[in-house]
Amino acid sequence: MIGYDDFARVDIRVGTVLSAAPNVAARKPALVLEVDFGPETGRRRPSVQLAELYRPEDLIGRQVAAVVNFPPRQIAKVVSEVLVLGFPDARGRVVLVDVERPVPNGGKLF
Numbered sequence: 001m002i003g004y005d006d007f008a009r010v011d012i013r014v015g016t017v018l019s020a021a022p023n024v025a026a027r028k029p030a031l032v033l034e035v036d037f038g039p040e041t042g043r044r045r046p047s048v049q050l051a052e053l054y055r056p057e058d059l060i061g062r063q064v065a066a067v068v069n070f071p072p073r074q075i076a077k078v079v080s081e082v083l084v085l086g087f088p089d090a091r092g093r094v095v096l097v098d099v100e101r102p103v104p105n106g107g108k109l110f
Contacts, residue, residue: 025076038106
């Protein structure tokens with residue numbers, strides 16, 4: 001069990017995907033996104049293992065949830081700046097956490 005203070009330290013924000021392209025250097029099929037998290041957090045680039053279920057053009061304009069306060073991580077030749085959230089399906093492919101209706105970019109999960 002963790003306390004609410006532990007949970008509150010994880011900064012999960014919503015953002016809109018502005019662009020998506022294959023991360024050709026990644027070992028597993030991945031995409032590099034540019035996501036707008038609003039004025040406080042700004043635009044960030046994650047590398048995400050979504051290429052099996054999502055086409056780049058289908059992600060543009062979609063809102064995603066991401067942890068924005070983890071340190072950057074090198075994935076192939078891309079510095080991934082946030083962790084976009086998803087769940088594995090029955091075959092282990094990543095399914096994005098869905099934002100049920102539009103909300104302002106930068107909104108914090110609580």
